[in-house]
Amino acid sequence: MNEFFIRERIHESLALSVVHNTLHKTNYLTLFFCMPLSADAASEAALLAHLITNSSEDYPEMHALRRALASLYSASISASTSAIGDTLILTVHAEFLKDRYAPKGADILHGVLNFIRSFLRSPRLENGTFSPALVALEKKNAADDARAVFDNKGRYARRRHIEFMYKSDSFSASPLGKAEIIESLTPERATEAFYKMLSHAPVEAIFVGEADKQQLKNALLSCFDSLQKEPIIPAASKVGEVPADIQNVVEKTDVKQAHLCLGFRTPIVRGHADHPAFTVASMLYGSGLTSKLFVNVRERLSLCYSIAGIYTAQKGFLQVYAGIDAEKRDVAQEEILRQLKKMQTLDISDEELSHAKSELTGSFRTLAATPSSIAAWALPRVLAGVDADPEKEISSLLAVTKEEAGEAFCTLRPDTFYCLQKEEA
Amino acid sequence: MSKFTQTFYPVMGEKLLVAEHESGLKVLFVPRDAGEAFALFGVKYGALDNTFTVDGKQITVPDGIAHFLEHKLFDNEDGEDTFARFAALGAEANAFTSNEMTAYLFSATENIHENLETLLNYVTHPYFTPETVAKEQGIIGQEIRMYEDDPSTRLEFGLLECLYHNHPIKIDIAGTVESIAEITDKTLYDCYNTFYNLHNMVLVLCGPFEEDRILSVCDKVLQKAPPFLAKRTTPEEPNTVCKPRFEKNLPVMMPHFAVGMKETELGGGSDAFLRRVAAQNVALFCYFSRASKFFANLYEKGVLSEVFSTAYQYLDSCAYTVWRGESERAQEVAAAIRETIKLAKETELSDEDFELAKRAVYGEVVQSFNSPWDVCWQWLANHFLDLDPFRLAEVVPTLTKDEIYDRISHWDVRLICESYILPTKGE
Numbered sequence: 001m002n003e004f005f006i007r008e009r010i011h012e013s014l015a016l017s018v019v020h021n022t023l024h025k026t027n028y029l030t031l032f033f034c035m036p037l038s039a040d041a042a043s044e045a046a047l048l049a050h051l052i053t054n055s056s057e058d059y060p061e062m063h064a065l066r067r068a069l070a071s072l073y074s075a076s077i078s079a080s081t082s083a084i085g086d087t088l089i090l091t092v093h094a095e096f097l098k099d100r101y102a103p104k105g106a107d108i109l110h111g112v113l114n115f116i117r118s119f120l121r122s123p124r125l126e127n128g129t130f131s132p133a134l135v136a137l138e139k140k141n142a143a144d145d146a147r148a149v150f151d152n153k154g155r156y157a158r159r160r161h162i163e164f165m166y167k168s169d170s171f172s173a174s175p176l177g178k179a180e181i182i183e184s185l186t187p188e189r190a191t192e193a194f195y196k197m198l199s200h201a202p203v204e205a206i207f208v209g210e211a212d213k214q215q216l217k218n219a220l221l222s223c224f225d226s227l228q229k230e231p232i233i234p235a236a237s238k239v240g241e242v243p244a245d246i247q248n249v250v251e252k253t254d255v256k257q258a259h260l261c262l263g264f265r266t267p268i269v270r271g272h273a274d275h276p277a278f279t280v281a282s283m284l285y286g287s288g289l290t291s292k293l294f295v296n297v298r299e300r301l302s303l304c305y306s307i308a309g310i311y312t313a314q315k316g317f318l319q320v321y322a323g324i325d326a327e328k329r330d331v332a333q334e335e336i337l338r339q340l341k342k343m344q345t346l347d348i349s350d351e352e353l354s355h356a357k358s359e360l361t362g363s364f365r366t367l368a369a370t371p372s373s374i375a376a377w378a379l380p381r382v383l384a385g386v387d388a389d390p391e392k393e394i395s396s397l398l399a400v401t402k403e404e405a406g407e408a409f410c411t412l413r414p415d416t417f418y419c420l421q422k423e424e425a
Numbered sequence: 426m427s428k429f430t431q432t433f434y435p436v437m438g439e440k441l442l443v444a445e446h447e448s449g450l451k452v453l454f455v456p457r458d459a460g461e462a463f464a465l466f467g468v469k470y471g472a473l474d475n476t477f478t479v480d481g482k483q484i485t486v487p488d489g490i491a492h493f494l495e496h497k498l499f500d501n502e503d504g505e506d507t508f509a510r511f512a513a514l515g516a517e518a519n520a521f522t523s524n525e526m527t528a529y530l531f532s533a534t535e536n537i538h539e540n541l542e543t544l545l546n547y548v549t550h551p552y553f554t555p556e557t558v559a560k561e562q563g564i565i566g567q568e569i570r571m572y573e574d575d576p577s578t579r580l581e582f583g584l585l586e587c588l589y590h591n592h593p594i595k596i597d598i599a600g601t602v603e604s605i606a607e608i609t610d611k612t613l614y615d616c617y618n619t620f621y622n623l624h625n626m627v628l629v630l631c632g633p634f635e636e637d638r639i640l641s642v643c644d645k646v647l648q649k650a651p652p653f654l655a656k657r658t659t660p661e662e663p664n665t666v667c668k669p670r671f672e673k674n675l676p677v678m679m680p681h682f683a684v685g686m687k688e689t690e691l692g693g694g695s696d697a698f699l700r701r702v703a704a705q706n707v708a709l710f711c712y713f714s715r716a717s718k719f720f721a722n723l724y725e726k727g728v729l730s731e732v733f734s735t736a737y738q739y740l741d742s743c744a745y746t747v748w749r750g751e752s753e754r755a756q757e758v759a760a761a762i763r764e765t766i767k768l769a770k771e772t773e774l775s776d777e778d779f780e781l782a783k784r785a786v787y788g789e790v791v792q793s794f795n796s797p798w799d800v801c802w803q804w805l806a807n808h809f810l811d812l813d814p815f816r817l818a819e820v821v822p823t824l825t826k827d828e829i830y831d832r833i834s835h836w837d838v839r840l841i842c843e844s845y846i847l848p849t850k851g852e
Binding site: 023024025026061062063066067069070071072073074075078095097100101103137140141144145147148150151152153154253254255256257288289290294295298299302303304305306323324325351354355356358359361362363365366368369370371 | 436438457459460461506508509512513514515516517518519532533534535560561562563564565566567568570571573574575576675676677678679681710714715716718720721724725727730731732751781782784785786787788789791792794795796797798822849
């Protein structure tokens with residue numbers, strides 16, 4: 001039995017998972033609203049993330065609301081959007097001191113749960129919709145956030161790479177939404193999206209900390225009991241088709257450093273029998289500080305500072321990213337592919353395999369480093385219907401052989417290679 | 426024989442064990458019964474130490490050398506990679522360099538004392554060659570390029586250039602491609618031998634370590650250090666700003682701003698310093714936090730967004746307050762900061778606002794020690810300033826309004842500078 005992560009369905013569309021954690025000074029509660037990803041849905045959710053935690057009927061003015069949170073010893077409640085494969089997630093996060101650290105005694109947990117109920121059950125509405133002035137303000141903030149991805153060039157390059165590689169796939173949609181769509185949203189549409197989310201989006205609530213489970217359950221049920229009727233489970237993510245030829249894309253802007261992204265697809269997704277083998281292979285190839293990419297492309301050939309192979313398990317997507325000198329793009333790409341070939345031809349030492357496994361298992365065992373890291377780790381597993389049990393997962397990773405890792409990487413097919421570089425390069 | 430002495434902090438529910446190891450190294454240990462173990466091995470040597478004196482002789486080294494040294498310490502004479510050593514023991518390792526320190530770290534849940542030995546071992550055994558130095562110049566060159574494109578980094582150094590005439594805090598941590606080209610294996614050894622002296626270092630641990638085993642590992646690895654002779658050279662810094670404004674165009678969507686206010690009250694002993702830090706944070710909470718009228722007004726007008734932060738940055742030789750954010754109307758934010766400072770000086774703080782601020786800042790302080798990493802980082806950063814960070818949680822509730830007024834009396838709009846990263850035309 002998994003004693004680390006105890007998940008219980010407490011309502012038709014609400015599951016509560018509790019990780020008892022005494023190691024930290026804060027409690028952490030997250031509500032993940034899960035929806036099918038699309039540019040429209042992401043744009044609506046991005047706006048909602050700005051709207052729902054900034055006011056409520058109880059606290060129509062942001063100033064009073066923020067003061068009330070400050071009086072709970074700087075409790076923070078915020079919302080954001082993200083994606084796991086083809087699933088869009090609107091997350092309400094709350095992090096707050098455990099009551100025992102309040103010097104004069106306080107029921108901080110109770111206070112925070114009241115806020116969350118207020119945000120979900122009693123949003124600040126005017127004539128049945130979110131206030132037009134508030135919507136106008138938050139549309140601008142949400143659209144600015146969507147555009148600001150451009151300001152971090154590494155992040156922007158990785159996003160553009162996904163947009164090209166998955167251009168006919170919902171996965172291409174940024175979870176931050178599209179600025180132009182956000183700007184077109186009306187108070188009516190935002191309100192409709194809010195109630196649609198409450199009615200249809202299955203909710204995963206994850207609590208990490210110390211609390212009475214019954215109190216949590218009752219408080220969460222009171223947020224949803226009369227609202228959620230028809231949960232719509234987002235469809236499983238699709239891997240998609242590999243093109244006949246590699247697509248090469250170069251985009252130019254005013255940057256000193258070039259950002260190279262190489263994209264590959266594999267049919268191995270979370271839940272697949274070979275998923276542990278691919279996870280070990282991915283670490284060995286590019287995810288750790290002892291990986292082939294780090295040791296060879298960075299340390300041996302001095303071609304970059306940042307390099308990583310990032311495996312998105314829900315989509316069977318491996319994205320290799322490197323920040324390089326544009327003039328050395330060919331050398332860097334050649335070496336990245338040469339190391340991939342080495343993986344596929346089992347040119348893997350026992351030491352490399354052992355280090356990859358150690359790094360992976362070490363990262364699993366330090367999951368409890370922060371309360372939020374536990375929740376972030378658990379959600380993709382819950383969505384994939386996989387038991388969120390670190391010890392079980394560690395056992396399956398430790399059992400992976402060199403041959404299995406290499407074979408898992410033989411399923412990779414190159415898809416789209418992208419480079420963001422300076423104008424004159 | 427070295428021994429730990431213990432201090433208990435009832436408010437935080439924490440114990441701190443301190444040992445002066447015979448080698449000269451100070452060891453700070455915050456025990457935990459279970460969970461992740463974290464260790465930081467720090468040296469008071471950072472980017473601002475580009476000029477120093479040893480035996481009365483002034484030495485100037487290339488900008489970026491402390492950071493370069495951090496990269497190169499991962500090399501070993503036997504050719505074995507340090508990361509591989511940690512990986513074999515199930516640990517994650519890393520390092521970082523700031524303006525005033527360099528630190529090497531690991532986190533692990535198994536083999537924690539063996540990992541500690543690995544940490545102490547590699548940091549105390551430098552191995553540099555002309556070939557490995559040349560190789561690193563390519564890697565760090567790319568790191569420098571990355572930061573050249575990064576608006577936050579450019580904004581911060583733009584602000585420091587404005588705030589300070591002479592203080593070396595304005596030196597870019599990674600240096601420049603040109604400055605790191607001057608670094609050789611000899612200059613690295615010179616800097617290492619000067620600063621990586623155990624009297625100038627500290628080991629901070631948090632996790633389920635055992636006291637005896639920590640000291641045994643130190644006994645096994647560390648040699649008695651000679652006296653530490655180097656002295657930081659901090660040039661005289663006028664109580665004025667160097668220039669009022671910095672602007673740079675980069676391909677960004679929204680203007681980024683950093684408004685800085687130079688601090689002129691420095692030193693005063695560790696108790697006074699700690700109370701000053703606590704009072705400054707409470708004062709800033711009253712007037713500039715997300716619960717302030719300043720924030721609510723500008724947010725509701727669409728001038729500020731959630732991408733806004735206020736911080737008090739302090740070292741022993743300089744300090745400043747910085748307000749950062751993104752806004753198309755950034756100059757209105759700078760004007761509102763000045764107005765709010767004037768207002769703070771003229772009006773009385775209500776009891777309600779004062780108590781709320783103390784409560785909120787107390788909460789922030791306790792939360793800032795949430796993980797073993799947080800505990801180690803806070804102790805490392807504050808140890809070199811002779812501050813006891815666990816005491817902050819005790820100090821905040823005892824602050825008086827007079828202390829807040831005294832802090833506000835040091836806020837001076839003439840010491841404010843503005844730094845902007847503006848979109849390149851067409852973005």
